[in-house]
Amino acid sequence: MMSRKCLVVDPMHESLFPMLEAMGWQVDYHPGITRSEIREKHRGYDGLIIRSKTMVNHDLLGEEPTLRFVGRAGAGIDNLDLQYLASKNIHVLHAAEGNRDAVGEFTVGIILGLLRNIPRAHQEVINGIWLRESNRGSEIMGKTIGIIGFGNMGHAFAKRLTGFGCKILVYDKYKHGFTNEFWQEADMDQIFAETEILSLHIPLTDETRGLVSAKRLELMPEGGTVLNFARAAIVDEQAVVSSLRAGRLGAYVCDFPSATTRGVAGVIALPHLGASTSEAEENCAMMVADTLRDFLEHGNIRHSVNFPEAALPRVPATSRTRRPAPAYPGG
Numbered sequence: 001m002m003s004r005k006c007l008v009v010d011p012m013h014e015s016l017f018p019m020l021e022a023m024g025w026q027v028d029y030h031p032g033i034t035r036s037e038i039r040e041k042h043r044g045y046d047g048l049i050i051r052s053k054t055m056v057n058h059d060l061l062g063e064e065p066t067l068r069f070v071g072r073a074g075a076g077i078d079n080l081d082l083q084y085l086a087s088k089n090i091h092v093l094h095a096a097e098g099n100r101d102a103v104g105e106f107t108v109g110i111i112l113g114l115l116r117n118i119p120r121a122h123q124e125v126i127n128g129i130w131l132r133e134s135n136r137g138s139e140i141m142g143k144t145i146g147i148i149g150f151g152n153m154g155h156a157f158a159k160r161l162t163g164f165g166c167k168i169l170v171y172d173k174y175k176h177g178f179t180n181e182f183w184q185e186a187d188m189d190q191i192f193a194e195t196e197i198l199s200l201h202i203p204l205t206d207e208t209r210g211l212v213s214a215k216r217l218e219l220m221p222e223g224g225t226v227l228n229f230a231r232a233a234i235v236d237e238q239a240v241v242s243s244l245r246a247g248r249l250g251a252y253v254c255d256f257p258s259a260t261t262r263g264v265a266g267v268i269a270l271p272h273l274g275a276s277t278s279e280a281e282e283n284c285a286m287m288v289a290d291t292l293r294d295f296l297e298h299g300n301i302r303h304s305v306n307f308p309e310a311a312l313p314r315v316p317a318t319s320r321t322r323r324p325a326p327a328y329p330g331g
């Protein structure tokens with residue numbers, strides 16, 4: 001059998017390794033490797049497996065990479081230069097759904113904690129302060145919750161909200177016709193004008209950068225909350241800080257601490273915890289291993305973010321060759 005070698009450069013759930021090794025792969029695990037070490041080492045490997053830490057682009061792999069694939073054990077792909085990788089015939093396969101349950105539960109948990117003032121009340125008790133009246137909360141029941149982005153994460157969150165008796169408005173630029181008894185399709189202006197709690201579940205792209213702008217924040221009902229567990233730059237943080245200080249926006253909760261928001265009253269910043277559960281890490285590792293197995297053993301392309309999906313059933317006792325043609329996203 002052809003020797004197959006794969007370099008894993010980000011911390012990874014242990015379930016990945018036996019699955020790849022069972023396929024006859026040599027897996028070299030270097031979670032503490034530096035960027036310059038990856039530059040020296042990647043040649044001679046067929047695949048690179050990452051999470052969200054490593055930025056994979058021309059700067060890392062150069063003009064003539066030997067890699068055939070990059071496996072991303074997670075959903076976000078903003079740390080990959082997809083156009084460059086496609087131009088080098090390097091497939092990017094990710095674990096699209098592996099952490100949606102974690103993010104869905106997390107988002108609901110954060111809303112409940114906020115509405116009932118759990119972080120503040122806990123801190124007060126630590127400081128010896130006992131305040132019931134000023135920590136009286138409110139309920140999700142009857143509120144209007146807005147979701148931007150109705151992919152894996154947005155949908156998982158919406159599903160979990162359905163038992164709470166709230167109104168759910170959803171905007172997705174590329175998906176339509178999904179209104180049902182639980183949620184209602186809305187346009188961007190309606191989302192900002194009506195939602196008391198807005199949650200972002202879109203990728204960071206040229207289109208979504210700065211989408212939550214000063215102008216759109218002005219449209220939100222006073223005292224509203226923005227939850228950003230997608231990517232920092234989707235929100236104009238300076239505008240958020242100004243709106244909080246002016247008493248318009250009630251709270252901003254994000255998974256991406258920054259110098260702009262640090263210490264600002266009304267901001268809760270977390271260290272990228274949205275998908276951080278043991279179950280999600282295991283799901284992502286297993287999903288990416290399974291997708292790679294199907295790609296490498298059967299030539300099927302599933303969960304690819306830079307080549308079209310292509311999966312054909314196997315015909316027993318036949319073999320298959322794969323010859324990828326250069327492809328360019330959007331081309």
Ligand SMILES: NC(=O)c1ccc[n+]([C@@H]2O[C@H](COP(=O)([O-])OP(=O)(O)OC[C@H]3O[C@@H](n4cnc5c(N)ncnc54)[C@H](O)[C@@H]3O)[C@@H](O)[C@H]2O)c1
Nearest residue numbers: 075076149150151152153172173174202203229230274275
């Ligand atoms: N905080 C975390 O730990 C964590 C975990 C997983 C994912 N994420 C982030 O969440 C993002 C979404 O993940 P996903 O798995 O749901 O992706 P997805 O591709 O399944 O869904 C994204 C949705 O956004 C929509 N969309 C794209 N551009 C849009 C635009 N300009 N306006 C409105 N909608 C638009 C798409 O049509 C799609 O339905 C990821 O890209 C990642 O950045 C964060």
